[in-house]
Amino acid sequence: MSKKREKAEKPLPPELALTSPDLTGELLAKVEKEIARAEEPYVTPSTIAQKYGVKVSTAKKILRLLEEKGLVKPVSHTRRTRVYVVVK
Numbered sequence: 100m101s102k103k104r105e106k107a108e109k110p111l112p113p114e115l116a117l118t119s120p121d122l123t124g125e126l127l128a129k130v131e132k133e134i135a136r137a138e139e140p141y142v143t144p145s146t147i148a149q150k151y152g153v154k155v156s157t158a159k160k161i162l163r164l165l166e167e168k169g170l171v172k173p174v175s176h177t178r179r180t181r182v183y184v185v186v187k
Contacts, residue, residue, distance in 0.1 A: 121157045142183045
């Protein structure tokens with residue numbers, strides 16, 4: 100990789116960097132931007148997975164990180180999935 104590209108990538112928390120090869124800082128930043136200006140009333144791991152072409156488990160991790168940042172909050176859940184709304 101070139102030095103410019105290495106500097107452009109945003110680092111992930113160390114505990115996620117080792118467990119999620121699909122999860123990159125760039126993907127997380129892209130999802131943050133999209134969610135901030137989203138018109139949909141809710142977000143699920145399935146919608147993130149389909150839109151960005153990642154595994155559902157990776158989408159769940161992304162949504163958990165966004166919940167920690169306060170960008171989304173869970174409103175409903177089942178044993179398998181959660182439904183989040185965007186905090187505005």
